[in-house]
Amino acid sequence: MDIEAILLVWGVRDEILRELPVEGQWLYGEYDFIARVDFSSDSEMEDFERLLRKIINGNTFKLMPVKLSASKTDVNGEEKITILESVKVSAP
Template structure:
């Protein structure tokens, strides 16, 4: 199993719903109402979290976007360098 880090964005919900979210994050003012960074031990745990969010929010007004990290280690001119590649994969609610 691998650890999964994701970004949670929520929009179009009332403040009472945001107060009941099972994660800590930041309230926003604009296109999105809430943002949080969340960690999961497995994909199954992330899927269960999405189910909880659907019931709590009563709709699909959120995005849970896993962040993928990878690194390339190589030797350049006798020195080791590490290049970190990061991407975000959006989940369609």
């Protein structure tokens, strides 16, 4: 089972953001960092959350798994695509 998630981090110094084991975008506002991360299982995502708590030294992040599904429907020669099914917030 593949899991795609959005990582949001706030309230940390730039030195800590440089230590994060993922590539993402630095933000300036309510959040300091955003990244898209992929996991092959729930246990891999839980291990990643534990690692983040050690690096960040706190719970100033949200890891939000996104459940996706896609379907194409041919309506009068046009393709219709439905994508986002749900977003589950995993707040530490």
